[in-house]
Amino acid sequence: MTLIAGRYRLLDALAEGAAGIVWRARDETLGREVAVKEVHAPPGTPEAEERLLYARVEREARAAEAIRGPGVAEVYDVVVERGRPWIVMELVRGLTLAETLEADGPLPDREAARVALGVLAALTAAREAGVPYRGLAPDRVLLANDGRVVVTGVATGTSAPAAPPPGAEEDLRSLGALLGGMVADPRSGPLAPVAAGLADRDAGVRAGAVRELERAAGAGERPGGSAPADGAPVSGPERREHAEHREHDGAAGWRGGRAEEPARTGARRRGPGRGVVLVAGIAGVLVIVAALVWQAVRG
Numbered sequence: 359m360t361l362i363a364g365r366y367r368l369l370d371a372l373a374e375g376a377a378g379i380v381w382r383a384r385d386e387t388l389g390r391e392v393a394v395k396e397v398h399a400p401p402g403t404p405e406a407e408e409r410l411l412y413a414r415v416e417r418e419a420r421a422a423e424a425i426r427g428p429g430v431a432e433v434y435d436v437v438v439e440r441g442r443p444w445i446v447m448e449l450v451r452g453l454t455l456a457e458t459l460e461a462d463g464p465l466p467d468r469e470a471a472r473v474a475l476g477v478l479a480a481l482t483a484a485r486e487a488g489v490p491y492r493g494l495a496p497d498r499v500l501l502a503n504d505g506r507v508v509v510t511g512v513a514t515g516t517s518a519p520a521a522p523p524p525g526a527e528e529d530l531r532s533l534g535a536l537l538g539g540m541v542a543d544p545r546s547g548p549l550a551p552v553a554a555g556l557a558d559r560d561a562g563v564r565a566g567a568v569r570e571l572e573r574a575a576g577a578g579e580r581p582g583g584s585a586p587a588d589g590a591p592v593s594g595p596e597r598r599e600h601a602e603h604r605e606h607d608g609a610a611g612w613r614g615g616r617a618e619e620p621a622r623t624g625a626r627r628r629g630p631g632r633g634v635v636l637v638a639g640i641a642g643v644l645v646i647v648a649a650l651v652w653q654a655v656r657g
Contacts, residue, residue, distance in 0.1 A: 361386075362444050363437040366394055376400055377511075382449065385434075392434060395445040395511075416443040418489050425487040428506050429480030450510070452503045455540070456496035464542035467549050471574035473499070474537045476507025478568070481529040484509075490525075494532040496539060530556040530564050537571075549574060 360368045366383045369391075373380045378397040385392050397415050399408040419436040426432075435446035455473065459465070465473065477499055484491045491509065500508040534556030538544035544553060552574065555567025 362394060362439050363435075366392065366435075366437075366444070366446055368394060383446075385446070391449050393431070393447045393449040395447065397443050397445070412442055415445075419443060419445045421487060421489045422484070425483050425489065427479060427483040429476050429509055430483055431500075431508050431510050447510075450500050450502050450506070450508045452500045452506075452508075454497050455499040455501060455536075458501055459496060459540065465540045467541060467547065467574060468576060470537060470540040470549060471552075471571050472576070473501070473507050473540065474533055474571055475575050477509055477536060478529070478533055478571075480507070480509035481533065482526075485526065485529065491529070491532075494536055496536065499536070527561075527564070530568070534567075 362368065362383070365385060365387050367386055368381045368383050370382050371379050372382050372393065378395055381394045381396060383392050383394040384390070397412065399411050403411065416436060416438065419433060422430075422433045423436070431450050432448040433445060434448065437444050437446070453461075464470075477494070481491050481494070493511070494509070498509060498511045500506075500510055502508050534553045537549060537556065538553040541547055541549050541553075544550055549571075552567050552570045555563050555570070558564055558567070
């Protein structure tokens with residue numbers, strides 16, 4: 359039950375890695391749960407390099423406070439305690455992409471495209487805020503319980519002091535590698551050209567791959583095929599189920615509509631003709647007249 363900065367009470371560890379520990383904590387001032395990342399240098403790091411590392415992490419974390427967007431865990435506060443930076447962030451509940459892939463296997467193409475677009479939005483937001491993302495990996499992508507795709511670990515301090523910040527081209531290259539690891543067939547499946555296009559050197563090809571990714575996520579035609587009637591791409595078992603559904607609906611829908619008029623015409627042919635109806639009407643009138651005469655005779 360350690361209290362950090364007299365405000366953030368550590369409750370239990372959520373994750374631990376080479377760069378530090380992520381704690382579930384309680385903000386005693388605002389009365390809400392948060393995530394607190396405790397940063398520590400790898401064992402054996404010289405003291406001078408350790409200080410530089412902590413300074414870079416603190417600088418990046420303070421810059422990350424300016425990032426806004428659903429795809430990045432919001433940074434609430436950065437405090438220095440025990441000579442190390444502690445990053446206070448939004449607590450996002452869900453599973454990492456790595457955990458999801460390990461438990462359930464590759465994602466359907468449409469879901470993989472949706473996740474990739476969420477990651478791309480987060481990478482773009484981070485770069486525009488001056489904190490280019492480094493080290494994209496499945497264990498740093500959270501599939502939140504509320505449906506969000508959230509990238510964690512924006513401030514890592516892993517870059518060298520003089521290293522040039524990654525640009526949009528490197529963001530897309532990392533995204534292409536991540537996308538290839540999400541799908542069942544990264545070499546010849548529907549999203550294989552998209553993953554390859556994201557890593558292409560030509561800016562036009564990369565832009566086209568992003569547009570194709572948007573269509574694959576549900577904004578239009580899916581890669582390598584035509585769009586279904588509702589504009590939502592499907593794949594795998596969903597694609598077969600959708601095709602069967604279209605066939606079933608077609609019997610009473612668009613294709614059945616052309617056969618509907620002949621069916622009604624046939625029904626009229628099978629019904630009684632005009633002459634038969636006229637004879638039946640005359641017979642009915644004669645029956646009524648005979649009944650009236652019979653009543654008059656009796657009277």
